[in-house]
Amino acid sequence: MENKFETDVAGQLKHVQSEIAVAVRESSRMAGQVKLVAVSKTFPPEAIRLALNAGQRVFGENRVQEAAGKWSQLRTEYDNIELHLIGPLQTNKSAVAVELFDCIETLDRPKLAKVIAAELTKQQKSIELFVQVNTGAEPQKAGVLVDDLPSFLELCRGDLKLNVTGLMCIPPIGEVAQKHFSLLSDLAQQHNLSNLSMGMSADYEVAIKSGATHVRLGSAIFGRRQITPSGPD
Numbered sequence: 001m002e003n004k005f006e007t008d009v010a011g012q013l014k015h016v017q018s019e020i021a022v023a024v025r026e027s028s029r030m031a032g033q034v035k036l037v038a039v040s041k042t043f044p045p046e047a048i049r050l051a052l053n054a055g056q057r058v059f060g061e062n063r064v065q066e067a068a069g070k071w072s073q074l075r076t077e078y079d080n081i082e083l084h085l086i087g088p089l090q091t092n093k094s095a096v097a098v099e100l101f102d103c104i105e106t107l108d109r110p111k112l113a114k115v116i117a118a119e120l121t122k123q124q125k126s127i128e129l130f131v132q133v134n135t136g137a138e139p140q141k142a143g144v145l146v147d148d149l150p151s152f153l154e155l156c157r158g159d160l161k162l163n164v165t166g167l168m169c170i171p172p173i174g175e176v177a178q179k180h181f182s183l184l185s186d187l188a189q190q191h192n193l194s195n196l197s198m199g200m201s202a203d204y205e206v207a208i209k210s211g212a213t214h215v216r217l218g219s220a221i222f223g224r225r226q227i228t229p230s231g232p233d
């Protein structure tokens, strides 16, 4: 099938992979410690196929509905896909989200944790979960406040037995991202969590140097997004 998507996705992918390798080496970390999550939100299946054909298997989407539409088909065409939800999740979409995603990075409130736990039991599934932390305490942003993290983790891991393995953050626009990355890294260490999802196209090298295990790159791979996604899914 001819592919009309114009961005050189395979080339950009190769480029960011080598930049990631350099950052990993420069921070004296071991190769293979950083997972590239290719953020395909807003991009059509033909763009995603370019990445899949180049060998990329880990992808991030921020809307459940959009992801379901694209990935139910793509999963039939390619093996070993690992799909991450990186956008806010409404409880009424938890069933679909649990069915579709291998990792939900945006666990951020007790009600959602309870609904996800019930849904995992119902679907007899186990998925990875990261807790999103609102490191800048921004009122409009999703995520658990730093002060609420210990009790929230206790609920998730203790009471609900959720497989929480990491933390995720999106630093405030206009602030030095590194400060937020260090904070998230400290919190993960305190709570014995091994995964750190932080760093986007503009700041992933800094994030890797601060210990990121997952970087979420969209525009660096697929080019500029046409539509700006708005509102929760």
Ligand SMILES: *Cc1c(COP(=O)(O)O)cnc(C)c1O
Residues within 6 Å of the ligand: 039, 041, 062, 086, 087, 170, 200, 201, 202, 216, 217, 218, 219, 220
């Ligand atoms: C869109 C998005 C990204 C990717 O952003 P780029 O700047 O295009 O790399 C990463 N993380 C989250 C949570 C996003 O919504």
